[in-house]
Amino acid sequence: MTYLFNQPSAFAAELIEGFVAANADKVRQVAGGVVRSTRSQPNTVAVIVGGGSGHYPAFAGLVGQGLAHGAAMGNLFASPSAQQIYNVARAAHNGAGVLLMFGNYAGDVLHFGQACERLRAEGIACEVLAVTDDISSAGKDELEKRRGVAGDLCVFKAACAAAEAGHDLSQVLQLAQHANQRTRTFGVAFSGCSLPGASHPLFEVEKGRMALGLGIHGEPGIKETDMPSADELAEIFVERLLNELPADIPQAEGQRVAVILNGLGSVKYEELFVVYRRVAQLLEAANLQVVEPDVGEFVTSFNMAGASLTLMWLDDQLETLWRAPTNTPAYRKGSVLVAEPLSAAERVESTEEALPAATAESQESAKRVLQLLESVAETLQRNAERLGDIDAVAGDGDHGIGMERGVLGAVEKAREVAARGAGAGSLLCRAADAWADKAGGTSGALWGVALTALGTALGDRQTPDAQRVATGVREAKEGIMHFGKARVGDKTMVDVLVPFSDSLIEAVAAGASLTDAWLKAAQVADKAAQDTAQLVPKMGRARPLAEKSVGTPDAGAISLALIVNTVGDLLKEHSASEQGA
Structure with a gap:
């Protein structure tokens, strides 16, 4: 369990505030995360x-000289939004381009990709790399x-050392790709982790048992086995990794390796050293040369009890990058010259947000859109625990929490811009950014895409009619499928969104009112959501545990069905009140 917190919803924001206060000589806070508080080479x-x-x-602990220039930080176990990543990248940009690096998770891939597109559109050279070591x-x-799990550190270290040495963006990317191709990790867990305010862990491991192949977001392992001794665990680690040589390593014998024995949150350093004692013996017996090993906590899973072993297979270039000095709040290697701190003026950021002009009709429509968002928020709050339980069957169990955070952020932003005279389109677009910011993860990104598409279709000049809304829903569907890459049958929200959109467009084309068309499409959405129970997931965190999810509907599909039904109910109430008037 988590012992020390205030409001669970404020935990991530408060930890960043405290982290920056404790490490102001190395980092400063910006919207979306942290960047160096010292001057980097221009x-x-x-x-x-x-x-x-x-x-x-x-x-965040990896930001500083010799390592990262900035870290975009989402909520607990949730990807930072594209806006957060963009903000951090803009604040850290030194004039020679930006490399965005992250673990290979659907939400991160989506958000970092969107941020990259935005940076490129502004003339900033940008590349992305997803770490794939697990x-x-x-x-x-x-x-x-x-x-991407604990091997993140190896790949980050190589790229950052290359950047620090003055390599250009294409060279830094190439070296990062090379490090990624040569990095392998295997992890185990002895118990799951519990997020602040949660009454139970995201997954459980039976006493005396160990989960093999876990993720770092509360995903359960691929199978369980009896709890080993420390030496037996070391043997499992080394055997698994030596059977996974990179394609360009013909044999293990005689090779050099960087080694990370990583604690996942609740395993004591002393225990890790006992395990590493045997790891070192086994690597020596395999005639491997260990280069500057690291034992400790580097990429954790909150308070999970578990550990992982990472090997990065070195050549001369990678060894130089691995040995390069670094000085961050949580990771130090070698000796670096202390960098010059930024001036007070350089630390100030402007966050002013202008709104497009809107007609009185669109401003009135914006008030109704706000009411719809408030009703959706009530629905998602009531169902957050249920959605989390559905998601936990084969995923990380955070869908309900993420949807709740997202919609509450959207409502807060919608209220703010409505009070400033926003039209319906601008209100939805600003709410979309806030939803993605607060929710994080894949669903946060996709709901951001959906609301942006809908808001763009509605605009700020006219009262939304049935045709305009149906067009917006269709464009939301196309945007989600473009960015998320899911198709019908992959067991995602797309399995509901496609038939819902098709039904809505068909009914509107046949002359139905918006309310009648929406209610009919909502019935289609309900059935489609329940039908996902028989599908096998082909994307996202549930994919490695696909068979476990058969018989349980997709959490994203269920939440979408809940939302469209809530909107339908409110549209029906509005229609009834207008007819009564």
């Missing part, structure tokens, strides 16, 4: 790392589908 590549909070020292999450023939 005209050098800025490397931005990031992901959800709850993994400290990753990601050997348990996909087979050797699907390396691109593997998750």
Whole structure:
């Protein structure tokens, strides 16, 4: 359990505030995360790392000289939004482009990709790299589908050292890709983690048992076995990793390796040293040369009890990058010259947000849109625990919490801009950014895409009619499928969104009112959501545990059905009141 917190919803924001206060000589806070508080070399590549909070020292603890220039930080176990990543990248940009780095999770891929597109559109050279070191999450023939876990540090370190040495963006990316291709990790867990305010862990491991191949977001392992001794665990780690040589390593014997024995949150350093004692013996017996090993906590899973072993197979270039000095709040290597701090004026950021002019009709429509968002928020709050339980069957169990955070953020922003005279379109677009910011994760990103598409279709000049709304829903569907890459049958919200959109468009084309068309489409959405129970997930964190999810509907599909039904009920009430008047 988590012992020390105030409001669970404020935990991530408060931990960032405290972290910056404790490390002001190295980092400063910006909207969306932290960046260096010291001056970087001009005209050098800025490397931005990031992901959800709850993994400290990753990601904020790795910001500083010789390592990252900034870290985008989402809520607990939730990807930072594209806006957060963009803000951090802009604040850290040194004039020679930006490399965005993150673990290979659907939400991170989506958000970092969107931020990259935005930076490029503004003339800032940008590249992305998703770390894929977790050997348990996909087979050797699907390396691109593997998750990023503790090997993040190896790949980040290589890229950041290359940037610090003055390599250009293409060279930094190439070296990061090389490090990623040569990094492998395998992890285990002895118990799950509990997020602040949660009454139970995201998953449980039976006493005396150990889960193999876990993720770092509360995903359960791929299988369980009896609890080993420390030496037996070391043997499991080394055997698994030596059976997973990179394609360009013909044999293990005689190779050099960087080694990380990583604690996942609740395993004591003393226990890790006992395990590493045997790891070192086994690597020596395999005739491997260990280069500057690290034992401790580097990429954690909040308070999970578990550990992982990472090997990065070195050549001369990677060894130089691995040995390069660094000085961050949580990771130090070698000796670096203390960098010059930024001046007070350089630390100030402007966050002024202008709203487009809107007609009186659109401003009135915006008030109704706000009412719809408030009703959706009530529905999602009532169902947050249920959605989390559905998601926990084969995922990380955070869908309900994420949807609740997202919609509450959207409502807060919608109220703010409505009071400032926003039209319906601008209100939805601003709410979309807030939803993505607060929710994080894949669903946060996709709901941000959906609301932005709908808001763009509605605009700020006219009262939304049935045709305009149906067009907006269709464009939301197309945007989600474009950015999320899911298709019908993949067991995602797309399995509901496609038939809902098709039904809505068909009914509107046949002359139905918006209310009647929406209510008919909502019935279609309900059935489609329940039908996802028979599907096998092909995307997201549930994919490695696909068979476990059969018989349980997709959480994203259920939440979408809840939302469209809530909107339908309110549209029906509005229609009835207008007819009564």
